[in-house]
Amino acid sequence: MGYRSTKNLAIFTSLQLLIISVAVGLVSATGIPSGVHGITVSPALQQISIPRGQPSYTFNTGLANNTSQTVVVQLSARDFTGLNESGAISFLTPQKSNSNVHSLAQNITFELSQFVLTPYQTTTVPITIVNANELSNGGHYAAIIYKVTSAPVHGISNPVSVNEAVSSLVFVTTIGTGTQSLALQYASIGDISLTFPNTVNLVLTDKGNTQTVPTGVVQITNANNAIVSQTEINTTSNLILPQFSREFKISLTSYKFNPPTGYYTFKFYYKTPAQMGYSLYEKKFIFISRQAVILAVVILVLLIVLIAQRVKSIARINPRDKYSA
């Protein structure tokens, strides 16, 4: 009995050890860390003004490792350009970067191009723009890319490694060398409207050589020049890149309910930070209210009924006329 229980205990313990060793082996073979790999960059974008002639400029960005893993971060800079009208960027290949007049990546240097972030560590990363006095006139921009490098993967067949990277967009203006100029490309206001406009799409283009933050006010006034609805554009301070357009979808705040049918004026005041006064776009439009449409339909129906009755009565008279003739 004693021998059997000792044997059972040995078998049980051996099985347990086997299971544990297999599990440990699997984990170490995959190399998959247990935690996630989130990193935060702040600010995600920043605007820098460098005085004319100043050769270099150093600024800071913050990076946080939100994970329980130690990570290695590689720094690089990459030029970009606008992708569409919604504030997206398109990273440039090195070849295209060379011909980009707004290039900045080549002027960006790092004290450390690679560093370690311990679990939950936050660090400040100093970044220097060198030869700033040699930058061409106008705006320059690039993305600082913080790439978390992963350990090589072993023990999995046909794996795809996934690296993560976050970027901080840097927009530089050299004071006194840039031009900012806005042009309205499109406003979604027609000549006649059956619904009173409460949302408007506006497309602005930066005709200058420097990125700009447009500001402005949209108003709709009635025939007495009283404001019916109004709103401010670009309250989130979005940028327009030079020679690019950006769409602003705005919602108007109404001050008068159920505006009556009539002539209205759409007014758009807009400017760049460099402008003293606002540029003004005005467009008159006719708003036909639902009540007016219903009334018109009712009158039309009545007219049709009257005409139909008239035609009927004429048709009744005509045969007699025919016979009398």
Added chain:
Amino acid sequence: MKSKIFNKIKKAYLLAIVAAFVLGNGLLLAPKVFALTYLVKPQIILTNMNATGSSSVIIEFTTSASNTGTSLSLTFTGWTGGAAGSVNTVQPVSANYNSIACTAITGASSYLPGVPAATGSGATVTFSGITTLTASHSYCAVLSSATAVTNPTVVNSYPAVLTSGTDAASGVAVDVITNDQVVVTATVPPSFTLVVGSNTDAFGTLSTIAANASAGVTCTLSTNGTGWYLYGIDSNAGLTSANTSHTIPALTFGTNKTISAGTEDYITGLPSGSTTPGTGGGSVTLPAAYSSSGLGNGAGLGNTQLRNLASYTVGPTSGATVVVKEFTSITGTTPAATDYTDTITLVGAGTF
């Protein structure tokens, strides 16, 4: 006889003088020396000290050891109206200022006893409805109207008089200044967070008879800015085996296609049913090239440029997710190996 009469008159005068002295002492001098009691540390707080501004008033005082009276009045000396400052006739009384108890503001032990009310007349606010005060006890009250008093237009320190129960009137001062507000400004910079759920995305054993899909990697994106974009680039432009020196190539880049078994191909797709917008609501946008049904369609990433994989432009959001999957197909002659591999870099950026 004459001197007797003179002495009598003299005595009468003396008696009158003595009587007048005793009476005067009793009425005027002695009470101030021997019998008078005072409020302890009275204070008047104007909630708005700005010249030309209007203010509520917070009162606090401690009764003396013998004060068990029921009266209370407050006079802003010289606040007779207009530029000199004025006292509102209507004076609601409360135990709180902006929902904060006056006891918490002043440190007093209790609010005035009874059912206090007050009215203003001239420069004086007179309370009523106060029941017997407790001696040596601190009290507070709030003239809660935002226009309980209108401050003088001239910046200065102004005297006021607080009188309560049997204690003597106490002088206090209230300051009227140019500006009692400090404008606090702060800038919250935009930040961006990218979490990639795993650093590996394994295909396992590849099949020649169907499209092969990786498990997929979930990316979680958060920003307090106006939105985010997710980009991707491939290091090998295909799945490469070092052992066989063979690459399963990505045949096309940036154009959506469905791979088919029997042809070597390698693409990336983001299943449209697996995106969530996070706390910001709205929806995540997948470009046509990389939007996937999850059944083997997507586009090649390539190793020359970062390509847009997903975007969110609604505004701030936390916890938006997308899943990045890889799909590959092979032929019967694809060299056998277990080390086909690729490295994809996912780059997140905030919108500008």
